[in-house]
Amino acid sequence: MGRVKTIARRTFLIGSAAIVGGVAFGAYQINKDAPNPLVPGPGEATLNPFVLINQDGVTLIAPRAEMGQGVQTTLAALAAEELDVAWDDITVLHGPPALAYYNSVFLGMALPGAHYQDTPFKHSLREQVGKVGKLLDMQATGGSTSMKDFYDRMRHAGASAREALKLAAAARLGVDVATLTTKDSAVIAADGTTLAYWDLAEAVRDITPPDVALRDKATWKYLGKPMPRVDMVAKVTGTADFATDKKLDGMKFATVRMSPTRNGMVSYDDSFAQEMDGVEAILDLGDGIAVVATNTWLAIQAAEAVDIEWAPATYPANTQALRAAIAASLEDVPNSVIRDDGDVDVAVEGTEITAEYYVPWLAHTTMEPMSATALFTGDALEIWSGNQSPTAIRDACADAVGLTPEQVTLHTTFMGGGFGRRGESDFSLQAARIAAAMPGTPIRMTWSREEDIRNDFFRPAAIARFRGIVQDGKAALLDGKVAAPSVFHNVSMRQTGAVPPGPDRLHVEGAADQPYAIPNLRIAGHLTDISVPLGFWRSVGASINGFMFDTFIDEMAHAAGTDPLQFRLDLARAEHAPSAGVIEAVGEMSGWTGQTPEGIGRGIAFSFSFGTPVAEVVEVQDTGNGIKINKCWIAADLGTVLDPAIVEAQMTSGAIYGFSAAMQGEITFRDGMAEQGNFYDYDAMRMHTAPEFDVRLLENNPFMGGAGEPSTPPSMPALGNALFDLTGTRARELPLNKTFDLIL
Amino acid sequence: MARQLNVNGTTHDVDLPDNVPLLWVLRDEIGLTGTKFGCGVAACGACTVQIDGEAVRSCQVALADVWGEVTTIEGLGTPDNMATIQQAWVDHQVAQCGYCQSGQIMNAAALLAEIPAPTDQEIDDAMQGNLCRCGTYPRIRAAIKDAAQRIADKV
Numbered sequence A: 001m002g003r004v005k006t007i008a009r010r011t012f013l014i015g016s017a018a019i020v021g022g023v024a025f026g027a028y029q030i031n032k033d034a035p036n037p038l039v040p041g042p043g044e045a046t047l048n049p050f051v052l053i054n055q056d057g058v059t060l061i062a063p064r065a066e067m068g069q070g071v072q073t074t075l076a077a078l079a080a081e082e083l084d085v086a087w088d089d090i091t092v093l094h095g096p097p098a099l100a101y102y103n104s105v106f107l108g109m110a111l112p113g114a115h116y117q118d119t120p121f122k123h124s125l126r127e128q129v130g131k132v133g134k135l136l137d138m139q140a141t142g143g144s145t146s147m148k149d150f151y152d153r154m155r156h157a158g159a160s161a162r163e164a165l166k167l168a169a170a171a172r173l174g175v176d177v178a179t180l181t182t183k184d185s186a187v188i189a190a191d192g193t194t195l196a197y198w199d200l201a202e203a204v205r206d207i208t209p210p211d212v213a214l215r216d217k218a219t220w221k222y223l224g225k226p227m228p229r230v231d232m233v234a235k236v237t238g239t240a241d242f243a244t245d246k247k248l249d250g251m252k253f254a255t256v257r258m259s260p261t262r263n264g265m266v267s268y269d270d271s272f273a274q275e276m277d278g279v280e281a282i283l284d285l286g287d288g289i290a291v292v293a294t295n296t297w298l299a300i301q302a303a304e305a306v307d308i309e310w311a312p313a314t315y316p317a318n319t320q321a322l323r324a325a326i327a328a329s330l331e332d333v334p335n336s337v338i339r340d341d342g343d344v345d346v347a348v349e350g351t352e353i354t355a356e357y358y359v360p361w362l363a364h365t366t367m368e369p370m371s372a373t374a375l376f377t378g379d380a381l382e383i384w385s386g387n388q389s390p391t392a393i394r395d396a397c398a399d400a401v402g403l404t405p406e407q408v409t410l411h412t413t414f415m416g417g418g419f420g421r422r423g424e425s426d427f428s429l430q431a432a433r434i435a436a437a438m439p440g441t442p443i444r445m446t447w448s449r450e451e452d453i454r455n456d457f458f459r460p461a462a463i464a465r466f467r468g469i470v471q472d473g474k475a476a477l478l479d480g481k482v483a484a485p486s487v488f489h490n491v492s493m494r495q496t497g498a499v500p501p502g503p504d505r506l507h508v509e510g511a512a513d514q515p516y517a518i519p520n521l522r523i524a525g526h527l528t529d530i531s532v533p534l535g536f537w538r539s540v541g542a543s544i545n546g547f548m549f550d551t552f553i554d555e556m557a558h559a560a561g562t563d564p565l566q567f568r569l570d571l572a573r574a575e576h577a578p579s580a581g582v583i584e585a586v587g588e589m590s591g592w593t594g595q596t597p598e599g600i601g602r603g604i605a606f607s608f609s610f611g612t613p614v615a616e617v618v619e620v621q622d623t624g625n626g627i628k629i630n631k632c633w634i635a636a637d638l639g640t641v642l643d644p645a646i647v648e649a650q651m652t653s654g655a656i657y658g659f660s661a662a663m664q665g666e667i668t669f670r671d672g673m674a675e676q677g678n679f680y681d682y683d684a685m686r687m688h689t690a691p692e693f694d695v696r697l698l699e700n701n702p703f704m705g706g707a708g709e710p711s712t713p714p715s716m717p718a719l720g721n722a723l724f725d726l727t728g729t730r731a732r733e734l735p736l737n738k739t740f741d742l743i744l
Numbered sequence B: 001m002a003r004q005l006n007v008n009g010t011t012h013d014v015d016l017p018d019n020v021p022l023l024w025v026l027r028d029e030i031g032l033t034g035t036k037f038g039c040g041v042a043a044c045g046a047c048t049v050q051i052d053g054e055a056v057r058s059c060q061v062a063l064a065d066v067w068g069e070v071t072t073i074e075g076l077g078t079p080d081n082m083a084t085i086q087q088a089w090v091d092h093q094v095a096q097c098g099y100c101q102s103g104q105i106m107n108a109a110a111l112l113a114e115i116p117a118p119t120d121q122e123i124d125d126a127m128q129g130n131l132c133r134c135g136t137y138p139r140i141r142a143a144i145k146d147a148a149q150r151i152a153d154k155v
Helices: A002-011 A018-025 A027-031 A071-083 A120-136 A146-173 A197-204 A232-236 A296-305 A319-329 A390-400 A426-437 A449-454 A487-496 A541-560 A564-573 A577-590 A644-664 A712-727 B022-030 B084-091 B101-114 B120-127 B137-154
Strands: A045-048 A051-054 A057-061 A090-093 A181-183 A186-188 A194-196 A252-258 A265-269 A279-284 A288-293 A307-310 A336-341 A351-359 A371-376 A381-385 A408-412 A443-446 A462-471 A474-484 A520-527 A600-609 A612-622 A627-637 A692-698 B002-007 B010-015 B048-051 B054-057
Touching: A045 A146, A045 A197, A051 A146, A051 A197, A057 A071, A057 A197, A071 A090, A071 A146, A146 A181, A146 A186, A146 A194, A146 A197, A186 A197, A194 A197, A232 B084, A232 B101, A252 A296, A252 A426, A252 A449, A265 A288, A279 A296, A279 A426, A288 A296, A288 A426, A296 A443, A296 B022, A319 A462, A319 A474, A351 A541, A371 A426, A381 A390, A381 A426, A390 A408, A390 A426, A426 A443, A462 A541, A474 A541, A474 A564, A541 A564, A541 A600, A541 A644, A541 A712, A564 A577, A564 A600, A577 A600, A577 A612, A577 A627, A577 A692, A600 A712, A612 A712, A627 A644, A627 A712, A644 A692, A644 A712, A644 B137, B002 B022, B010 B022, B048 B101, B054 B101, B084 B101, B084 B137, B101 B120, B101 B137, B120 B137
Parallel strands: A057 A090, A252 A443, A381 A408, A474 A520, A627 A692
Antiparallel strands: A045 A051, A051 A057, A181 A186, A186 A194, A252 A288, A265 A307, A279 A288, A336 A520, A351 A462, A371 A381, A371 A443, A462 A474, A600 A612, A612 A627, B002 B010, B048 B054
16 A cells, blocks of 8 residues: 555645645646556557557547546547547546656636635635545545546647647648648548548557647537547446456356454354355455355355454444444544634624434445456556546556556446445455456456445434524524534545645535635534444535535525525525526526425425535325325526537436435444345335436536536435425434335 | 246346345346335335336345236337326426335336226325425326327227
8 A cells, every 4th residue: 555655645735725736846847748558559649648540540538537427428439529520439447557647637626615605716725736646645535526627638639639640631732721620520621632540540649739729619629518428338238348248258257245343353254165166266455254156146146155253343333332332422622614794602692593413324236336346466566446546446456456556457347326325446446356366267356236335435314503693584593503524634644654634625514615704604523433334425525414404404495484485595595606507597497486286395405515516496295195206397507508408318317316315215223233235124215216308508607617517416415305394303313214104 | 045026028037035125136136226225125116127027126036926927117118219197207207316206107007007097096096105305296196197108099
């Protein structure tokens, strides 16, 4: 871990005073071109780290995890827009782990201040600080950053490649480059002569791609339009390769059983399992065991037959004790008070309300359980892994099997869902270690679903206490405290061995950073010191605070006697026009009147996260045989919508992910282990429970917002608020099936 | 013992214990990896294939119990020659991560073979065993209805 650790530690200096010095110190390294990781073969040209041209056509590198969000299609469209390559001529690959593909947004997100308050200067500062990510070789997908990250980079890659091709064509034809145009993967001369890009591959190799200005948005052909996804045909014909779909000669099949108490083993007895059908090896991984067999199912059967005594958990062993620890931390000194407007301690006239909320532990449950394929050959490791952080995982795998990062080839495959889970290195490391124990034998490692749930890095449970005062129909004061174990600290400790200093902003996102003008507003974040392994779960802190904060806003609206949509609109209008815009839009779309017929309930919710304000209205109906969700209206403002069909899909996807959790998602602990193990006890929204959707995308936001996560936070309170409207019962705890008779 | 298995019109000799589920015969032995593992307990539908045209959860059918000809997603159509239902999936841009879609399509194809013009209720009833964590349900529903119409138009 040496190298990863050193590098990642530096990451967390961000947010402290070291930041300015860091930028200055690294200015040369930041601005210097990263080496191009693509090595051209004979007759091929790599014009930059993103464009490869050979006789087969044009290959674009889209170096972000394709976990379903459509990232590879839109990244390709960004380059293709400038390159003038015909859509059908494009091949898209993820490419190798490389410095050139570093995430240039993450670090900028850590700067103080709510994103909705960004000025052009502050936005530019975030961009500059983001570039420090290059020094850290941090290639990662997450935080809904991909489009912000590549909006300029991919278009510049396409534009400079186009100009290089024109220069090559000008030299060949003996004409002035200014007389040439490009269209449909070809350079076209004034006399009509057409040179296909691939016929210029050899000639363009020696040309230095020039920098050129980017085209005006008004001329876009691909961007802003729904493009056919580049992965669609493969995914509907069973030909898309996920991590365990690679076929290698002599392959064996493996699974693991890792400690569900997350604290290793005391002992194990594999004498019975060793004799089972197909078993080839049972390996001691220290914190669990691996079984290698002639078939995955035989491996899973044998793994279950190993008798293992697990070491006791280091955290409180059951859900109630964990909850008590979280509640106790509400009384501790807060880690953060990053929102403290006005003075919540002065006496304010009006009606006071208080409420306490609880949200449970959650698992990610990607459709594809954790898996990876690996081949170790003594001086090299080749690994196929669907992962969200290839440079760090390459380095960690190298370290785990005693190789250098250069000796490791990591293929980032399609992912059967990510939702934050696949930023972790655990499953890749296990495959690497199993392969290293069996040199020359390719290992396809698949987790059981039970393993996937019990060894997840969970979304933590959380408790919030709010006190609010309303006056003349408006919010006058909101004083809130949120307590939970820190996802950011937990992940940092695991990956770098250190806890970052300063306030944990992720912990209070969705509450402290909301664009609401409340004269007296304070949000304090309290961190619970318990060691349950935590991870980033779609929308992270906003998945917690989105529900608790907005539900309390709804309660304040009712206490104020103001229509809940109007109440939010009044708060947002004074603070952030694009946020007010989505609230108005969702009201118009849904025909919001504040009134519903008997047996129907409607709720509204709003959340600003990952740079995107999203408002949602949910309609529920009492069918007499349980309550169902009829419809969900979503209005979101991403500033610039690069692919409306893909963004629409992300908006519905994020809401369904939120509904699944809000309706029935809960991980409980007993004896230090997660009690749930499969979809029969940890289920999600299905065809018969999914509502109809209506999505509107606005473009009034001055800065580009994310797409993958922002619709999740408001989905949960919108549903709870609708159920309150229907029944008059306010659920202050998730999941909602504990309070209501929902159709599941 | 060695058995013969007919998959997508090809006969395969398989030498694995009788109780190995069809899913793992397809994936690990025959190399047809389009069929996916999601839960192992028939709770998610990712492993759905057809046996003699009937949609089954291949994680629950032991090798010794396979009673007929098996059709997997690879046998339904290929990238160059997609089945009507696969084309509808492409036209509606259904897939996100895509992991559950082989099972969704095999289940929906069996539904349309039995009920050529399913109602929303019939789609709910037939498809509720197929989980999709990306939440592609609205587009799956639209694609099923569109495929039904296209198949009807062809007849």
